[in-house]
Amino acid sequence: MTGFPKWSDIRADIVADSGGEEAVAEARRRDQAYIDGFRPAERPKRLGLSQTEDKAS
Numbered sequence: 001m002t003g004f005p006k007w008s009d010i011r012a013d014i015v016a017d018s019g020g021e022e023a024v025a026e027a028r029r030r031d032q033a034y035i036d037g038f039r040p041a042e043r044p045k046r047l048g049l050s051q052t053e054d055k056a057s
Contacts, residue, residue, distance in 0.1 A: 015024055044051070 015021060018024055018027070
């Protein structure tokens with residue numbers, strides 16, 4: 001036994017403190033939108049392309 005609480009035992013309190021299930025779902029949607037917007041912007045940078053070069057490909 002690790003001495004750490006199980007997620008299933010503490011999740012309800014954390015969700016309640018965060019504003020409820022809808023607030024948690026909204027935060028998840030916001031986070032995913034940020035991730036989805038970040039990925040396309042990072043690809044050309046990783047490839048060393050400028051904006052002009054990226055549009056041509």
